[in-house]
Amino acid sequence: MPVALLALALSAFAIGTTEFVIMGLLPDVARDLQVSIPSAGWLISGYALGVAIGAPIMALLTARLPRKKTLILLMVIFIVGNLLCALAYNYNLLMLARIVTALCHGAFFGIGAVVAASLVPAGRQASAVALMFTGLTLANVLGVPLGTSFGQMFGWRATFWGVAVIGVLAFIALIVSLPTNKQEKPVHLASEIGALANGKLWLSLLMTVCFAAAMFALFSYIAPLLLEITGISDRGVSWTLFLIGAGLTVGNILGGKLADWKVSFSLILSFSLIAIFSLLFSWTSHALWLAEITLFLWAMATFATVPGLQINVVRHGKEAPNLVSTLNIAAFNVGNALGAWVGGAVIGRGYGLTAVPVAAAALALIGLLVCLMTFRKPGRSAASVRA
Numbered sequence: 001m002p003v004a005l006l007a008l009a010l011s012a013f014a015i016g017t018t019e020f021v022i023m024g025l026l027p028d029v030a031r032d033l034q035v036s037i038p039s040a041g042w043l044i045s046g047y048a049l050g051v052a053i054g055a056p057i058m059a060l061l062t063a064r065l066p067r068k069k070t071l072i073l074l075m076v077i078f079i080v081g082n083l084l085c086a087l088a089y090n091y092n093l094l095m096l097a098r099i100v101t102a103l104c105h106g107a108f109f110g111i112g113a114v115v116a117a118s119l120v121p122a123g124r125q126a127s128a129v130a131l132m133f134t135g136l137t138l139a140n141v142l143g144v145p146l147g148t149s150f151g152q153m154f155g156w157r158a159t160f161w162g163v164a165v166i167g168v169l170a171f172i173a174l175i176v177s178l179p180t181n182k183q184e185k186p187v188h189l190a191s192e193i194g195a196l197a198n199g200k201l202w203l204s205l206l207m208t209v210c211f212a213a214a215m216f217a218l219f220s221y222i223a224p225l226l227l228e229i230t231g232i233s234d235r236g237v238s239w240t241l242f243l244i245g246a247g248l249t250v251g252n253i254l255g256g257k258l259a260d261w262k263v264s265f266s267l268i269l270s271f272s273l274i275a276i277f278s279l280l281f282s283w284t285s286h287a288l289w290l291a292e293i294t295l296f297l298w299a300m301a302t303f304a305t306v307p308g309l310q311i312n313v314v315r316h317g318k319e320a321p322n323l324v325s326t327l328n329i330a331a332f333n334v335g336n337a338l339g340a341w342v343g344g345a346v347i348g349r350g351y352g353l354t355a356v357p358v359a360a361a362a363l364a365l366i367g368l369l370v371c372l373m374t375f376r377k378p379g380r381s382a383a384s385v386r387a
Contacts, residue, residue: 002119005128007173008112009135011075014166015105016139017147018082019047021163022098024148024241025156026223032156033091037224038344043098044220048336050099055106055330059323062107067115067322068178074104074111075174079167086160106333109136110326113310115178126263130256130307137252137303141245145238152234193323201316201324203374205331207267208309210367212335213342214274215302217360218281219244220340222295225353229285243292247299255304259311264375266308271371273301275364282357312374339363 022029022043030040062070081101088094116132117125143163151159196202218225222244226237258266277298284290310328317324342363343356 004119004177004179005116005131007170007177008071008116008132009138010166010173011071011108011112011170012132012135013139013143014135014163014170015078015108016136017143017166018078018085018101018160018163019105020140020144020219021147021151021159022047023220024144024223024237025151025159026220027227028151028156029094033094035091037221038348039091041220041340041344043095044216044340045337046095047098047102047105048216048333048340050102051106051333052330052337054103055110055326055333056323058103058107059110059326062111063322066180067111068174068180070111071108071115071178072171072174074108075167075171077101077104078108079164079171082160082164082167086157086164088157102333106329107326109329111322113325114314114321117314119179124260126259126307126311127256129310130252130259133252133303133306133310134249136306137245137249139245140248140299141242144245145242148241149235149238152238193320196317196320196324196327198316200374201313203370204309204313204316205327207367207370207374208313208328208331209335209338210363210370211271211274211305211309212332213339214271214278214335214360214364214367216336216339217343217346217363218278218298218339218357221343221347221353221356225285225356226291229353230288230291232288240292240295244295244299247296248303251300251302251304252306254300256307258304259308263308263312263315264371267305267312267371268368268375270301270305270308271364271368274298274305275361275368277301278357278361278364280357282354282361285354285357 026037026040029043030037058074062073078101081097081104084097084100085094088097112132113129116128120128147159147162150162223237226232226240232240255266255270277294281291281294281298284294310325313324313328314321339360342359346355346359347353
């Protein structure tokens with residue numbers, strides 16, 4: 001296993017922690033900044049929109065830079081953004097700091113996934129991408145619960161100071177371990193943009209939007225759901241986030257292996273299971289152990305989808321891997337914002353917290369329909385992309 005994959009995974013861990021830890025800290029941030037839970041939820045949506053807007057822009061601005069230099073530059077932006085989060089003293093400044101942090105996110109994961117795939121033979125590319133994204137899932141296993149506990153003990157700002165330190169370590173690891181590819185061909189902007197004229201590519205990106213919307217409609221409001229419906233303590237929320245992170249990690253690894261075998265089957269199965277377990281949680285959320293088991297299975301199904309989504313998009317846009325891979329991360333975060341908004345709207349309109357998983361299941365079913373449309377093969381014309 002190339003050491004550079006571990007450096008990419010460490011970077012993914014840092015970025016994933018800063019993105020997801022706000023969900024565990026949402027009640028603390030809302031209380032400290034004197035805003036409502038749905039308003040604090042916009043810190044999730046604001047970050048996601050920052051990624052969605054910043055990802056293609058950063059990918060195009062850095063297109064002529066070598067990938068190693070680009071990843072290092074993006075990590076510097078990440079460190080600065082987290083320092084600004086730690087220093088923010090009101091809601092508006094925190095929102096601005098979250099958006100600054102988000103600028104690096106999409107381009108880093110998009111270009112990082114291309115680099116990860118280039119480090120291994122063709123038959124192991126989905127597994128290499130999955131290994132990089134293991135850093136993201138470990139952020140949920142370790143970063144989010146530990147960051148949540150740390151923030152509850154020392155104040156939510158302390159968590160962002162800690163994430164900035166992890167960012168510095170990732171910055172050093174990237175400099176030391178990433179190979180310099182002297183044969184890397186310069187990117188031509190016209191060919192990158194021209195590669196977007198592909199209907200299957202846009203269906204694949206829409207699939208990613210639906211996946212992320214289904215995930216974050218539920219995940220964004222998991223802390224208030226556990227506190228108010230399941231009836232567990234703040235410490236219990238941290239342990240549940242740890243359990244969810246474990247499920248995400250297992251699902252990511254299994255999803256990578258499944259996508260290496262058959263991308264279409266991997267994605268159809270994952271969307272189906274996300275819908276089932278989301279709907280089930282609306283009932284099991286009232287009982288502690290049933291809720292914990294359901295969330296673990298939901299988490300497995302959720303991140304089993306990620307490697308397949310990333311590989312699928314690159315296959316449909318192979319002429320411009322940097323841009324389309326980055327656009328996939330942007331699509332993920334459009335879905336993140338959409339899901340957080342849908343969850344907040346369900347709560348705001350008085351349907352109750354238990355209606356949030358039902359909304360998440362509906363979004364997963366829409367994703368399943370898009371998935372079936374993407375992989376539908378009318379005769380031999382679709383044989384160009386192996387599903």
